[in-house]
Amino acid sequence: MKRLLRSIDDIIAAAWQRVKSNTFVTPEDSSLFRIFFGLYFLLSHTPRYGWLNDIPDALYYPPIVSMGIFFDGFPPGIFVQIANIAQPILLFCVTVGIKARLTGIASALLNFVVTTFIFSFGKIDHSFTPWLALLVLSFSNWGTRYAVLPDKQSTSSTHSNCFAFLATFMVFAMFTAGLEKAKFWVDFDLSTNGFLSWFYLGYFSLGRDEMLAPLVLKIDPRFFEIADYTAVVFELTGFLFLIFSQRSWRLWLILACAFHLANTLLLNISFHFQILGYGVFIFRFSSFHQKIAAFIESKRAAIPTFVSLVAASAAIHVYQRIDSPGTSLLFGLLSKGEGPSPRLIIASIVWLLAIVMAVASLRLKDEKHPEKA
Amino acid sequence: MKHLATFCAVSAFLGLPYALKVVAPVLEPYPAIIFPSGHSKVDINDTDLTYSRVALVGFDKDTLAEKQLEPRAFLKPIPTQYLTYLAKNEFGLEADRNETIHFRYLSFPPRTFERRKPSQEEIGEMKQWLREKLIEQNCSGERFIIRRSKTTISTETGETIKREIHSEKTIALN
Structure with a gap:
């Protein structure tokens, strides 16, 4: 029995090694993807929670198997407002690499908590992929390169x-x-x-x-x-x-x-x-790394300019959300x-x-x- | 045995929520790594297609004639994709909030799950919210109708062939 289990263990180990090998992405490539990820979110997909304010609690009908079952109604307005403003700030940190691991995990978990309440109208939506990616990739080394405050290197x-x-x-x-x-x-x-x-x-x-x-x-x-x-x-x-x-x-x-x-x-x-x-x-992006490094070296203002532009897009979100639920920047403009x-x-x-x-x-x-x- | 143990843990993490959804869709957990299947089919020999819709109908404040409510404005700020589900629960005002769980593939008898019941204060708040929404659309704030209708259209021309009321429920707000 022990031998059989050991053989199964070996087969699983070999299969997992293959999966790891087939899906491998270098820290450099994943770090550049982190910037794309953050920008895409900030420009077209920043979640809006503000509308959850002032919804009558009689409508609260959480999924039976969810955290929502432990609550007696929608969250207080102040929580919604804080989450609504915190989310673009966290996504800004992920984009420019300010402790991207910590801020990425916080951003994903915050979204899972708030969407539990959003899906308490009787319907669960299935748009979790970006948040799952954010949560899982936050544990990788995607925050260790091209980052303002880089993460500590994982193994x-x-x-x-x-x-x-x-x-x-x-x-x-x-x-x-x-x-x-x-x-x-x-x-x-x-x-x-x-x-x-x-x-x-x-x-x-x-x-x-x-x-x-x-x-x-x-x-x-x-x-x-x-x-x-x-x-x-x-x-x-x-x-x-x-x-x-x-x-x-x-x-x-x-x-x-x-x-x-x-x-x-x-x-x-x-x-x-x-x-x-x-x-x-x-x-x-492998072929671009050297060019990017050379560009950053030659244009000293490139990083501050980029960080400022990303900060500006996050700031627009925050400003909008002070007294309204906010919009998706890209689609709001068009x-x-x-x-x-x-x-x-x-x-x-x-x-x-x-x-x-x-x-x-x-x-x-x-x-x-x-x-x- | 580290890999086997991890494999079992990951399989349980992924498989159990999905198994719950398969045996009883109402038990679909959140969050869970599950996509909807959307497995409905149509008969392509039929030249018509029937679908159900939920409409909200108010009564004009002056003439008391029926008036179709604009769902986006009525639900605002709640997205309209939740209309069907809110209507199913009669906007939180239904008398019976219990949920009966029917199991598929298993010979378990149906189980009734007691849902949270809104307090009288919450019901009052809900009615006030609905009244304001009706008044915004120039309707009487006393009542409105949740109407389910079946529409049959021609898949060749797109024209409506038949529209019939399937069920309706009047929600009194007094």
């Missing part, structure tokens, strides 16, 4: 474990979406369709008729049977891609970005913030006029760029983390 094992865990969590999340879909969508019956169920409801009932959505109506509905099977296969097979090789993992990421691009264009469901989970594995909404256009560009970068990363040599090298 290389801890660093690589973070990326392996993040990748595992993401493919598991996709797996949960695919498992039940498989039961219903993989029916080998051309007369029923799952993709079109999403499409028709969105197009006719929710006004999701922008971008390439009108094209769907011109295509033979039977064609979309392929979409049903493709979605299920993609969602269920993440683990295989993850464990096989670094290249296969990148290939799955390309499929993920293509999946989201198709959803944005055809279903007008963008989930653009998912890029904050995939991005760290896609965006490779108001919806005629034509497709800016959110969908930006999301399409983001997913397209991600695909291009992910394809480019396929051509890079596999990176080895120090334990394996």
